[in-house]
Amino acid sequence: MEAQLGSPKLFRHSTKPHKQRNYLYVGFVAVGLLIIGIAVYIVSAVLQTGDIFRYTPSFDPSSAQETVFYDLKDYMGHSDGWYRGDQILICVPLRDAADHLPMFFGHLRNMTYPHALMDLAFLVSDSSDDTMGTLKQHLEELQADKDPNMHFGQIEIYEKDFGQVIGQGFSDRHGFAAQGPRRQMMARARNWLSSVALKPYHSWVYWRDVDVETVAPTIIEDLMHHDKEVIVPNVWRPLPEWLGNQQPYDLNSWQESDGGLQLANSLDENAVIVEGYVEYATWRPHLAYLRDPYGDPDTEMVLDGIGGVSILSKAFVFKSGAHFPAFAFEKHAETEGFGKMCKRMGYSVIGLPHYVIWHIYEPSNDDLKHMEWMAQEETRQQREQSQQKQYDRVYQAGFLDVKENWDEEKPMILRNTDSSRGSRKIDVVWEDVDTFNAQPNSKLADFDPAV
Amino acid sequence: MIAFKQVRYLVPLLALIGLVWLIFGGSSTSKPNSPYTYKKIKKNDAIPRNLPADHISHYDLNKLASTPMAAYNKERVLILTPLAKFLDGYWDNLLKLSYPREQIELGFIVPRTADGDAALRKLEVAVKQVQNPKNTKEPKFAKVTILRQDNEALESQSEKDRHAFKIQKERRAQMAVARNSLLFTTIGPYTSWVLWLDADIVESPRTLIQDLVSHDKPVIAANCYQRYYDNDKKEDAIRPYDFNNWIESDEGLRIASTLGDDEIIVEGYAEIASYRPLMGHFYDPNGDVNTEMQLDGVGGTCLMVKADVHRDGAMFPSFPFYHLIETEGFAKMAKRLGYEVFGLPNYLVYHFNE
Numbered sequence A: 001m002e003a004q005l006g007s008p009k010l011f012r013h014s015t016k017p018h019k020q021r022n023y024l025y026v027g028f029v030a031v032g033l034l035i036i037g038i039a040v041y042i043v044s045a046v047l048q049t050g051d052i053f054r055y056t057p058s059f060d061p062s063s064a065q066e067t068v069f070y071d072l073k074d075y076m077g078h079s080d081g082w083y084r085g086d087q088i089l090i091c092v093p094l095r096d097a098a099d100h101l102p103m104f105f106g107h108l109r110n111m112t113y114p115h116a117l118m119d120l121a122f123l124v125s126d127s128s129d130d131t132m133g134t135l136k137q138h139l140e141e142l143q144a145d146k147d148p149n150m151h152f153g154q155i156e157i158y159e160k161d162f163g164q165v166i167g168q169g170f171s172d173r174h175g176f177a178a179q180g181p182r183r184q185m186m187a188r189a190r191n192w193l194s195s196v197a198l199k200p201y202h203s204w205v206y207w208r209d210v211d212v213e214t215v216a217p218t219i220i221e222d223l224m225h226h227d228k229e230v231i232v233p234n235v236w237r238p239l240p241e242w243l244g245n246q247q248p249y250d251l252n253s254w255q256e257s258d259g260g261l262q263l264a265n266s267l268d269e270n271a272v273i274v275e276g277y278v279e280y281a282t283w284r285p286h287l288a289y290l291r292d293p294y295g296d297p298d299t300e301m302v303l304d305g306i307g308g309v310s311i312l313s314k315a316f317v318f319k320s321g322a323h324f325p326a327f328a329f330e331k332h333a334e335t336e337g338f339g340k341m342c343k344r345m346g347y348s349v350i351g352l353p354h355y356v357i358w359h360i361y362e363p364s365n366d367d368l369k370h371m372e373w374m375a376q377e378e379t380r381q382q383r384e385q386s387q388q389k390q391y392d393r394v395y396q397a398g399f400l401d402v403k404e405n406w407d408e409e410k411p412m413i414l415r416n417t418d419s420s421r422g423s424r425k426i427d428v429v430w431e432d433v434d435t436f437n438a439q440p441n442s443k444l445a446d447f448d449p450a451v
Numbered sequence B: 001m002i003a004f005k006q007v008r009y010l011v012p013l014l015a016l017i018g019l020v021w022l023i024f025g026g027s028s029t030s031k032p033n034s035p036y037t038y039k040k041i042k043k044n045d046a047i048p049r050n051l052p053a054d055h056i057s058h059y060d061l062n063k064l065a066s067t068p069m070a071a072y073n074k075e076r077v078l079i080l081t082p083l084a085k086f087l088d089g090y091w092d093n094l095l096k097l098s099y100p101r102e103q104i105e106l107g108f109i110v111p112r113t114a115d116g117d118a119a120l121r122k123l124e125v126a127v128k129q130v131q132n133p134k135n136t137k138e139p140k141f142a143k144v145t146i147l148r149q150d151n152e153a154l155e156s157q158s159e160k161d162r163h164a165f166k167i168q169k170e171r172r173a174q175m176a177v178a179r180n181s182l183l184f185t186t187i188g189p190y191t192s193w194v195l196w197l198d199a200d201i202v203e204s205p206r207t208l209i210q211d212l213v214s215h216d217k218p219v220i221a222a223n224c225y226q227r228y229y230d231n232d233k234k235e236d237a238i239r240p241y242d243f244n245n246w247i248e249s250d251e252g253l254r255i256a257s258t259l260g261d262d263e264i265i266v267e268g269y270a271e272i273a274s275y276r277p278l279m280g281h282f283y284d285p286n287g288d289v290n291t292e293m294q295l296d297g298v299g300g301t302c303l304m305v306k307a308d309v310h311r312d313g314a315m316f317p318s319f320p321f322y323h324l325i326e327t328e329g330f331a332k333m334a335k336r337l338g339y340e341v342f343g344l345p346n347y348l349v350y351h352f353n354e
Helices: A002-006 A008-049 A103-108 A131-143 A166-173 A175-197 A219-224 A258-266 A315-319 A333-343 A364-397 A403-417 A431-435 B003-025 B088-096 B112-132 B166-187 B206-213 B248-256 B307-311 B327-338
Strands: A066-072 A088-094 A118-124 A155-159 A205-209 A212-216 A230-238 A246-248 A312-313 A347-357 B028-031 B034-039 B056-060 B074-083 B104-110 B143-148 B191-198 B201-203 B221-229 B235-240 B302-306 B340-350
Touching: A002 B104, A103 A212, A118 A131, A118 B074, A118 B235, A131 B056, A175 A333, A175 B034, A175 B166, A175 B307, A212 A230, A219 A230, A219 A347, A219 B003, A230 A333, A258 B166, A312 A315, A312 B191, A315 B166, A333 A347, A333 B028, A403 B221, B074 B166, B088 B201, B104 B112, B112 B143, B143 B166, B166 B191, B166 B327, B191 B206, B191 B221, B191 B307, B206 B221, B206 B340, B235 B248, B302 B307, B327 B340
Parallel strands: A066 B143, A088 A118, A088 A205, A118 A155, A155 B056, A230 A347, B074 B104, B074 B191, B104 B143, B221 B340
Antiparallel strands: A205 A312, A212 A347, A230 A246, A230 A312, B028 B034, B191 B302, B201 B340, B221 B235, B221 B302
16 A cells, blocks of 8 residues: 555656646647737737828838838837937037036936937027037037947938027117017027928937036936926036035926916006016916925926927927917017927926936126125235234234233232222221311301202 | 657747747846836837938028918928728829929828728828839829828718718717817928818919918918809709808807807807808809908818917917817917918819719
8 A cells, every 4th residue: 555655656657748738738838829919919009009000101212212101100209219219319409608518518428318319409590609620520520429329320410500699689678678589589590490301201300409517418318208298307407615506597497377477467468478487476386496405306397388408299299380489479589488388289297306407607797796796805805814914023023922821810909909809908098177177367268058 | 768758848838938928028128226027129019211331410490481482482281181982083182282392291191990990001002103102204202101091980980970060069079089180290490381171172372382382371271162063053053062261240259158169150050050151161163263352250161370489389279279179269369379361252262063
């Protein structure tokens, strides 16, 4: 009995066919899973790309020259575009920017978004410095880099001068009124850039000013993963210590308020509201002021107007016609008007209050005056100190210092003048005072106190 | 025996690995300074395009001009057509235009519908005939760009449905988006003029482009008519077709002031009688063909625009802009940007008759 139960030979023999069936079964399940997996993969691919049953023509130089076909649905932009291979257009408006370009190209090289997926478009306008030369030199260096991962996609440089801002006379009465024409000019420049640079195969558009000092290399991914049509970070700037170390920079990112709407209604059709001037008190909540340095960087805030330092937008926003109004659109122009127009077209416009990029610090005129005063004050103090040293030396040489003696003698001398501290008791004898009148030869002054 | 056993273990294991690989796509990589996952880029992933060796090109847009002597100055003209259906008459007329073809770029956008697919197939055949390198008889267009709209279009495009007042706003908003998508992805650093030509324009003078640019206006519209058979008079006749070319009227402004922000005025409907003077009614068969009239609203059937107007931002609003939408909104926006808008009442192009 023991032999029967415990016999390994018997046990193995009886279960062998069963085990084989087991392996076969596992194999079939695996193959089945594989087939299901492939089916799921195809279905998900179909769902992602939309209707694959649409007809797609094929053009190549042998069948049709200079002919291209694009299905715009393939370029709608994904929340993980850096993985899916979304082509992104980087738009950079430049004006007298030669000084800032080295810093900008440093940021560009560090960007983690795959460089081949990034197309660069620059618009150089009305520059009196060598912006063009500096730009070309940096670009050629960049594209000649030994590391092919450093090379960017298509790079286009456009040149267009828009002339000086007209209507400076405005500023005599209202400093802020000159903002209108200035911003309309900048809006035109932006529109020229995006309209000539945007191609059907771009999925995203990123607007970036060159004078950003500190920014995460993952800026594009950080903004893109929110999957919004238009999104901006918070923009601050560092300040010298005497000005409080840091300050909100971009006040163009705001949420509309009742005060703002009321003001807009009261203004002329061509008026442009510009944030950050006391003349236009709108009481709007600004993205910049809502920053909490310890807040979650992914916190979102709905905006109506935005600033242009760093805007990530899905390309279809621009394809469908949204642009930077170079006229008063709902009383706003340029980037603020762009925000308003996007809202009008039903797109989401989002700001990240706790995710910050840092603009360079350019001192204002008042700051410059203050800095000049500080410099003068410093030299004055230095001069005073050295004069003091010289004075001390002359004093020591020419005079005997008796301060120590005096410190010793002072209490002794003062002790005699201080009656409260005296120990002598003084007795006054008054007894012969009445005999004074009795003296025969004495005479009182002619004075009668009673009169 | 042991080796065979291992193989049997390997089969499901390999199958699972294969499954995972298929689903997650394999080659991903990370970067030291980024928390995100990236895909290893393969050479054939890139969008095919002709780039210079260092990928850098330079364009001086200060030299770009739009002059009345466009053909002589070799200015590029971009002809844009939203193409819901392909008419042989349209294509034949396009090929007859006498403007130098090597200075013409074409742009088409087809709707995301079965009709759009049908139009696309016909367009493909037509384009492959003209642009074929073996076809040496004909000059070729400088560039042809064909796009498909990203969103589903309203399916019904029959004459009756298309013009029903209720769905006008939605239909024209979609048309506006289609026009903008086409415009802003095809307008390039060489484009001097943009000619909007509807897919159902089947007859125009051969010198259409030269004639329109010769007026040197920022925006100028031809008068769109339609040929038909007059049953009463028993003869061929013509009648006005495009009613979007108009001059603003006091009544139009009064109606606009009573409307809410999201309401629009469209021409040609009894529901809103704006009494706007329509260019369609100003045609004089004996008048000077070069007569110009200033307009406030335009249609898109045959419209010549200096490219600068579009580059400055004038687009086709897909939302009510001063209670106007699409091409009429475009005219208003061009005016807000400081451009003047004109029409040629005696210069006719003909619309297909369904």
